[in-house]
Amino acid sequence: MTETTDLSLFARPSGEGTLGMDLAIEGIACGACIGRIEGAVKRLPGVTEARLNFTNRRLHVDWTDGALTPAQILQTLEEAGYHGYPFAPLRAEAEAAAEARRLTRCLAVAGFAAMNIMLLSVSVWAGNASDITPETRDFFHWASALIALPAAAYAGRPFFASALQALRAGALNMDVPISLGVILALGLSVAETANHAKDAYYDSAIMLLFFLLVGRALDHAMRRKTRAVAGNLAALKADTAHRFAGDELVSVPIAALRTGDRVLVKPGERVPADGSVLGGVSEIDESLITGETARRKVAAGATVYAGSLNYSGALTLRVTAADRATVLDEIERLLERAAGAKSRAMRLADRAARFYAPMVHLTAAATFAGWWLAGASLHDAVVAAITVLIITCPCALALAIPAVQVVASGALFRAGVILNAGDAIERLGEADTVVFDKTGTLTLPEPRVVNADAIAADLLQMAARLALSSRHPLAQALAREAAGHVPYDSATERPGQGMRAMIDGVEARLGSAEFCGVARIGAQRNVSQIYFAHGERAAVIAIGQKLRSDAVETVAALCARGLTLHILSGDRAGAVRPVAEALGITKWLADVRPAEKIAFIEALKRQGHRVLMVGDGLNDAPSLAAAQVSLSPIAAADVTQAQADAVFLGERLRPVLDAVTVARRARALMTENLWFAAVYNVIAVPVAIVGWVTPLIAALAMSGSSMMVTLNALRGGKAA
């Protein structure tokens, strides 16, 4: 049966008679790849445009409708040595890109205006100290107003809009004092200019906008980058399903499956969507869903869940729920409840703003009242109150957290941790308790050979090379030991029994004990056995869950940092105990249902602990949402990954440690920066209240404090 590939889901009209598609590309190493990839794709007949974005590792291709199929593009990339994974860009990404452009435009306008106004302001300050004529000064001030007013109207929109929104909702956010400060400073300056005064605050107002926009643009750029990387990872993970079209099999992306489709699941593949079995008999591994490592037998009529691994036989399914990753009802209910609890946690910046915004307004009002009661003129009292607003405007506060986040997320990215949520860093930095899932988190997601030391190296190599030719999951686990080798040409498979091949003139067999003609040994707990025979020599290869290679050191290091560790597993006690003992974790629970996991985490939270949950299974998704902060390995179930605050790459557990280290340092820096901003205000506000702040002092104070917090943030960039 030949199989065709249908990728039409990803092709969208991109212009007059052309179709376009976006692909995430794997394997890009250097600049030369750009030319190779674009060159290869452009040589295809019908391709009108191929452009590789090196920053986010994506290729956009346009072609004339009907000239070629998307599968040909993948084929071409494959031949050039790269894997391409088509994906449909999310609407959220397009919106984020538009928002980024809007912020950059505002930043450019504010930067231009700030530079030019400062040029005029410095002349006025110098002139005030020497011999500027009032006419020239007024001319300079009016020229500044001409630049500042339109620039503020344009570049200030992100703040004005957000402040208005907050006021409508009857709340105060950081943007309210910012907007008020900018508008009042500009209004005061125009009034002062009309009165031929010596000082005006155009430069302060615009510089304020510029620094705040820098903070906002940095924050946004970080979120956008992590989202793009997460999007690529999702595309890389997306598998294809084999759908029946009449009697033919068509390979389609899982996203194209519809309820009622008939699909074939071959041995060694994951079930693409929830469904009921129409035909075939097999064993499936549901560890990604329940954490249980023992396999379940399924036959016609059984219900199987997306993400289960099919072991021994091909299954035909009817898809029962295709539109989204399927979730057991119980888990969905728990998820909803847990997600509600999380949104109540407040971000550090918001906490600071809630305290700060009313303080600023009160201080300004008190300044005005104080001067007014002390008998100052209305004009002088207003000027003093407005300078308080200008000087307290949270330049440093607005940069204090985004600058650290940008630097820390870069450090995390280099350590192989990709953030889903921007404020995860500060929550991660607070964690004092780590709750691990076992299967797929402390252990590797796929089974491995666990008794490699007990087998002669050359025998294991032969068995592994022979296993390369089979798709059976146990054989695939064994084949991982054959790194860098090629399969034997003479290998043949007898379905359900094993593999055979001639190696060095002697027959080798791999499979069940009977097939290999070897005496069966008693079953061991927690492992599956494959037998291998080469002539007279024989070996029993045990396949099972294996700890991540650096799990022991990582767990020890986490303990050394004062974190309390727990294991909560849905697996049997017999499977959990050896893992806990090997790692030296004394607090472990087995056979835990998802609801019990949540209850356990809630209990820890009530005792005042801040919980980091690390898990990968579908059964962990609700507890990831319930914990203060959560991590998932990249091999996790999709629903689970969507709940995690960050995803870590690779086969090692080390990124968990790095994430905690970087986040703790980042949190310390954020707190330092907030304290710095507070100290700055303690010094600057009295100066403003007594009315000594000139535009020059305001300019120095604002840029000085902003520089300080930014430089301090850069200290967080060292590798973990």
Added chain:
Amino acid sequence: MNVLVYLIPMALGLGLIGLLAFLWALRSGQYSDVDGAALRVLQDDDIEK
């Protein structure tokens, strides 16, 4: 100081040209792949051999 009356607008005009050039570059997508742009300059596939 009458010279300021046309020198300042000239200075602002030059700055404005720079701003417009940046906005044009942003709109035409020249900032969408900053890392790639640094590497593309080294490609020599546009040289006819």
